[in-house]
Amino acid sequence: MNLSKLMLLPTLLALLTACAPEVGSEAWCQNMKEKPKADWTANEAADFAKHCLFK
Template identity: 45%
Template sequence: MMTGCGAEIGSNEWCEKVAAKPKASWSEGDAADYARHCVDESS
């Protein structure tokens, strides 16, 4: 796993970058991390 080159997973910046990518290009890890950190379950 590469770290330090981009936004911290779960940060607003990271969530925005992942959301801007086509979902077909998301890795399994991206999808899991996005669901865990970026999806507001209260809505």
């Protein structure tokens, strides 16, 4: 495998991760409202309460 192929996966992962809205932003709060509550992690629930309910 050459070096360019090895660098492709980390580069793609970094680009995809950068597209997620910042926790606590209006877009993030909206995404969480649309996500089924059963799929929330404990951290997501705590962040939602902190940033979206108790501003």
